[in-house]
Amino acid sequence: MHLELNFKSGKPAYLQIMDQVKYAAAMRALRPGDQLPSIRDLAERLRINRNTVAKAYAELEHEGVVEMVQGKGVFITGNSSPLLKSTRSTLLAEAIDAAIVQAHHFQIEGEELVEFVRERLAAFEKRRRD
Amino acid sequence: MESINAVEVKNLIRKYGKTEAVNGLNLSVQPGKCYALFGRNGAGKSTTIKCLLNHLRPNSGEVRVFGMDPRKEEVEVKARIGYVPEVVAFYPWMTVRGTLDYAASFRKHWNRTLEADLIRRFEIDEKKKVSALSKGMRSQVGLLTAICPEPDLLLLDEPTSGLDPIVRREFIETVIGAYQESAPDRRTVLVSTHLINEFEGLIDEFTVIDHGRDVIHLEADAARARFKKIRVRFTGPPPEIKLPDIFSSKSENGEVELVTDNYSDEIQAQLQALSPESIVVENLTLEEIFVAVGKSKRTNS
Numbered sequence: 503m504h505l506e507l508n509f510k511s512g513k514p515a516y517l518q519i520m521d522q523v524k525y526a527a528a529m530r531a532l533r534p535g536d537q538l539p540s541i542r543d544l545a546e547r548l549r550i551n552r553n554t555v556a557k558a559y560a561e562l563e564h565e566g567v568v569e570m571v572q573g574k575g576v577f578i579t580g581n582s583s584p585l586l587k588s589t590r591s592t593l594l595a596e597a598i599d600a601a602i603v604q605a606h607h608f609q610i611e612g613e614e615l616v617e618f619v620r621e622r623l624a625a626f627e628k629r630r631r632d
Numbered sequence: 633m634e635s636i637n638a639v640e641v642k643n644l645i646r647k648y649g650k651t652e653a654v655n656g657l658n659l660s661v662q663p664g665k666c667y668a669l670f671g672r673n674g675a676g677k678s679t680t681i682k683c684l685l686n687h688l689r690p691n692s693g694e695v696r697v698f699g700m701d702p703r704k705e706e707v708e709v710k711a712r713i714g715y716v717p718e719v720v721a722f723y724p725w726m727t728v729r730g731t732l733d734y735a736a737s738f739r740k741h742w743n744r745t746l747e748a749d750l751i752r753r754f755e756i757d758e759k760k761k762v763s764a765l766s767k768g769m770r771s772q773v774g775l776l777t778a779i780c781p782e783p784d785l786l787l788l789d790e791p792t793s794g795l796d797p798i799v800r801r802e803f804i805e806t807v808i809g810a811y812q813e814s815a816p817d818r819r820t821v822l823v824s825t826h827l828i829n830e831f832e833g834l835i836d837e838f839t840v841i842d843h844g845r846d847v848i849h850l851e852a853d854a855a856r857a858r859f860k861k862i863r864v865r866f867t868g869p870p871p872e873i874k875l876p877d878i879f880s881s882k883s884e885n886g887e888v889e890l891v892t893d894n895y896s897d898e899i900q901a902q903l904q905a906l907s908p909e910s911i912v913v914e915n916l917t918l919e920e921i922f923v924a925v926g927k928s929k930r931t932n933s
Contacts (some may be wrong), residue, residue, distance in 0.1 A: 552812050556816075609912075
């Protein structure tokens with residue numbers, strides 16, 4: 503999977519990793535049984551501290567999104583609890599709330615924000631088609 | 633054991649003649665952390681690192697490495713340290729192989745498997761004389777000699793300055809991958825650099841040094857969450873903005889730019905009361921935080 507970090511987002515790197523894995527799982531880009539990169543591989547690839555990756559994976563395991571199998575690796579769980587509709591809604595509500603706060607800082611509100619979301623949706627649609 | 637800091641510096645003073653290179657510096661690095669010293673050239677970063685290695689003797693103050701005084705227990709201290717200076721010095725007549733064996737002969741422990749892996753990864757010809765190596769390759773050999781003993785503390789003094797981007801990338805990946813591979817909670821990194829972006833993802837905590845003093849100690853995630861750049865645009869000439877906790881501020885073409893580590897709804901309300909045309913709030917990278925902190929008045933006190 504493709505992971506990308508933004509150090510200008512104000513959000514800790516381990517949370518960015520967690521969110522991206524959760525979204526990928528919720529959008530079925532990652533399916534139960536799919537393997538994630540090892541801590542070392544991901545840390546090297548993103549050039550981040552391996553403690554950061556370890557923390558992200560440990561939290562993801564705690565939330566039931568992944569399972570760490572000793573000597574084998576990190577896998578997306580078959581357990582679909584994080585993919586349940588209510589869980590997804592909660593996740594999404596958190597992300598939307600964060601975006602609304604950010605938009606407020608940028609003084610983008612109401613209809614303008616909704617319009618922007620539409621633009622982004624279109625951009626994603628386009629990317630998926632390409 | 634766990635409670636002993638990897639590095640503890642208290643009120644360090646080191647002069648060159650009458651010039652104070654380090655002037656009352658404090659620093660605490662916990663084991664297992666990746667800690668950075670940020671500062672401009674001449675801020676006192678290298679001098680501090682050299683005091684940890686007993687390459688320089690402090691005029692006053694206290695320096696401890698794993699609880700030991702480098703002046704009194706130099707051998708024990710150095711046994712636990714790997715060091716990569718900005719310019720790596722080797723005996724020019726030695727081959728790479730000879731250089732590595734020579735470095736290994738001073739060490740109780742040397743991980744041969746790690747050595748072989750890195751030689752392969754860096755594509756280094758062991759039969760070459762070190763004098764024939766490029767600057768990039770010399771620094772790679774330097775890194776090899778520093779991490780093959782698997783030291784508890786890796787001291788990197790401007791390690792990637794003057795290297796090309798690909799070598800830099802490999803250098804940092806090696807520190808992350810190979811050095812921290814075994815017992816990551818005991819592998820401590822102290823890096824001094826002004827190439828902050830390169831090390832951004834690696835750094836847990838950092839200290840900004842200016843004029844030989846520690847200006848501020850910060851935890852990287854917390855700093856990135858707290859520090860904000862606020863750009864306030866006015867239609868007419870901007871009013872004077874007085875707010876607490878402002879690290880830097882500049883005014884240009886009707887726009888005032890402020891950096892604060894304490895942005896709140898209250899501050900936003902205060903700014904809004906000045907009826908600006910717009911307020912834009914941005915998060916900052918470590919480099920931007922360093923620049924803002926470096927310009928702050930606290931530096932000059």
